[in-house]
Structure formats: structure tokens, C-alpha cells
Amino acid sequence: MLKVNGVSRSFGDHRVLDSVSFDVKPGRMTGFLGANGAGKTTTMRIILGVLKADAGSVTWHGQPVTQAVRQRFGYMPEERGLYPKMKVADQIQWFGRLHGMSQAKAAASTERLLDELDLGTRANDKLEALSLGNQQRAQIAASLVHDPDLLILDEPFSGLDPIAVDTVLRVLRQRAADGSPVLFSSHQLSVVEQLCDDLVIISGGEIRASGERDELKQRYGTPRYELVVGSDAGWLRDVPGIKVTSVDGPKAVIEPASAEGFRAGGEALDQRILQEAMRRGEVRAFTPVVPSLNEIFKEAI
Ligand SMILES: Nc1ncnc2c1ncn2[C@@H]1O[C@H](COP(=O)(O)OP(=O)(O)OP(=O)(O)O)[C@@H](O)[C@H]1O
Numbered sequence: 001m002l003k004v005n006g007v008s009r010s011f012g013d014h015r016v017l018d019s020v021s022f023d024v025k026p027g028r029m030t031g032f033l034g035a036n037g038a039g040k041t042t043t044m045r046i047i048l049g050v051l052k053a054d055a056g057s058v059t060w061h062g063q064p065v066t067q068a069v070r071q072r073f074g075y076m077p078e079e080r081g082l083y084p085k086m087k088v089a090d091q092i093q094w095f096g097r098l099h100g101m102s103q104a105k106a107a108a109s110t111e112r113l114l115d116e117l118d119l120g121t122r123a124n125d126k127l128e129a130l131s132l133g134n135q136q137r138a139q140i141a142a143s144l145v146h147d148p149d150l151l152i153l154d155e156p157f158s159g160l161d162p163i164a165v166d167t168v169l170r171v172l173r174q175r176a177a178d179g180s181p182v183l184f185s186s187h188q189l190s191v192v193e194q195l196c197d198d199l200v201i202i203s204g205g206e207i208r209a210s211g212e213r214d215e216l217k218q219r220y221g222t223p224r225y226e227l228v229v230g231s232d233a234g235w236l237r238d239v240p241g242i243k244v245t246s247v248d249g250p251k252a253v254i255e256p257a258s259a260e261g262f263r264a265g266g267e268a269l270d271q272r273i274l275q276e277a278m279r280r281g282e283v284r285a286f287t288p289v290v291p292s293l294n295e296i297f298k299e300a301i
Pocket of ligand 1: 011016034035036037038039040041042043078
């Protein structure tokens with residue numbers, strides 16, 4: 001497990017990270033979310049040892065991150081670092097060699113990865129001949145070639161079309177399932193929502209929320225139900241204790257008026273509404289509405 005413990009960092013008198021702490025757990029994909037300038041890249045660079053922290057520590061399996069440990073990490077920086085004039089396969093192999101692989105192992109790993117990323121037919125093209133999305137896939141291959149123990153990816157999905165997002169997603173998921181945790185930053189909330197098991201939300205250099213995605217959804221999202229009845233659902237507007245978020249003929253979305261939720265004061269308000277709906281006639285659906293990541297993000301920051 002990677003542990004970031006109370007990491008702070010300033011540039012001049014600008015405090016960019018303020019006691020940042022979170023974990024990246026084995027077998028899990030952790031999404032690192034934050035607005036522009038929130039401190040994601042700075043945190044990643046500190047994990048990688050490219051930048052020093054003013055305070056705090058980063059440990060991998062309980063030990064400090066030494067150069068040898070770092071050698072086993074895979075990193076895709078925000079500013080991409082491949083050579084436009086070099087052939088795709090040659091430079092991915094070269095990255096493998098930089099991480100201590102033999103020529104034969106680096107070549108085998110490169111071939112396998114390019115196939116997995118649907119880039120096999122472009123192996124002998126110069127990088128600059130590839131579309132930006134395909135260059136990005138090559139960049140991802142370069143960070144994976146040495147079969148890293150931990151993957152840190154800065155905005156790996158930016159600039160990818162939906163098919164490429166799916167391909168990269170599948171490859172990263174497989175790595176996480178094989179035991180290499182993945183920490184990735186993204187602005188694309190829908191992608192993060194699909195992909196991550198855990199979430200870390202940072203704002204102004206402070207961690208605002210972290211933990212399992214589904215648990216955070218429950219903690220931060222407003223509880224809501226969608227109710228579909230056999231006739232007009234407008235009567236819900238007159239029920240005390242709830243707010244009707246939307247109503248469209250027989251379909252309505254409701255939420256509790258009180259911040260304490262549907263169980264405020266020990267009352268099962270949601271059950272009472274369901275019983276009232278059944279008393280009035282047919283109930284076709286009564287379904288909890290899962291809040292979107294967008295909602296959690298706005299609430300947490
Ligand atoms: N080398 C540096 N010198 C001075 N300020 C810096 C330096 N690196 C980062 N910063 C500042 O630190 C803050 C956090 O930047 P960082 O790149 O970590 O944010 P981010 O969350 O990755 O943003 P983005 O999503 O836009 O990449 C910003 O205000 C940035 O201007």
C-alpha cells in the first residue's frame with residue numbers, strides 16, 4: 001500500500017499542499033480529483049520523488065520510497081515525454097531498458113502492451129505519425145512496460161476518444177486486478193465514476209474527502225428516491241417533510257426537506273411515502289437515486 005502522510009509543500013509563500021494524507025490500496029484504482037491548480041500534479045511529483053515535500057512522508061509497504069523502490073513505479077507525467085522522431089516500439093523498449101529490463105524482456109513486454117492497447121500495427125511508425133490519441137496510448141505503454149508495482153498517471157484519459165478510453169480503462173483495470181494499485185488524476189468525472197474504486201478529492205491543497213467511491217456517494221450525496229405511480233404524482237408536493245425535485249406526470253423524484261434525511265427524528269419518512277403511494281393506487285417503482293460524482297465533487301469542495 002502507498003501511504004501519503006501529512007505532506008505539505010510551498011512555492012515561495014504559496015502553500016500548495018497542506019498536510020495531504022491518503023492511501024492507495026492494493027488491487028484498487030484510485031481516482032485523484034481536483035480542479036485546476038488544486039495540487040494533484042504536485043502530490044504525484046512528490047510521490048515519485050521528482051519534488052521534495054517540506055513536511056510529511058510517503059511510504060510504500062511501510063518503508064520510505066528509495067530510488068530502488070521508485071524504479072519499480074510507473075509514471076505518466078502530465079507533460080508527455082516521448083520522442084516524436086523515434087519509432088513507437090523502439091522507444092517503449094528503451095523505457096523498459098531504463099528500468100533495468102533485458103532487451104528480450106523489454107521487446108516482449110512492448111509487443112504485448114501494444115497489442116493490448118490496439119497499437120500493434122503502428123509499432124514501427126514514428127510517434128509523430130500517430131494521432132494525438134494514439135500518441136497517448138503509446139505514452140501509457142511506456143509507463144507500463146516494466147510491469148510496475150504501482151502506477152501513477154497524470155490525466156491519462158485527456159484527449160482520448162470514448163473507444164480509446166475503454167481500451168485504456170481495460171488495460172489499467174487488469175493491472176490493478178493483478179495487484180498493482182493505480183493512482184490517476186482526471187478532470188473527466190464520468191470517466192472517474194466508471195473507473196475508480198476509491199476516490200481522493202483535493203481542493204486548494206487540502207484533502208476534502210477520501211475513501212471508497214460508493215461509500216462517499218452515500219456520505220456526500222443527497223438521498224433521493226424516484227417514485228413512479230399509476231397516475232399523476234403531483235400529490236407529493238403537499239406531503240410535509242419532503243422536497244419534490246422533479247415531477248413529470250406519474251414520475252417524481254423526492255428528497256428529504258431536512259438535512260437529517262428520510263429518517264429525521266427516528267421517522268421512516270420514505271416508508272410512509274411508499275405506503276401513501278400504495279394507498280392511492282399502483283406503484284410501479286420506488287428506487288433510490290444514486291448521486292453522481294459531479295454532485296459529490298461539488299459538495300465536497
Ligand atoms: N514549480 C512551481 N513553482 C511555483 N508554483 C507552482 C509550481 N508547481 C506548481 N505550482 C503551483 O501549485 C499549485 C498546484 O499546482 P498543480 O500542478 O499541482 O495542480 P493540479 O491539481 O495538478 O492542476 P491541473 O489540473 O491544472 O494540472 C498551482 O497554483 C501551481 O501554480
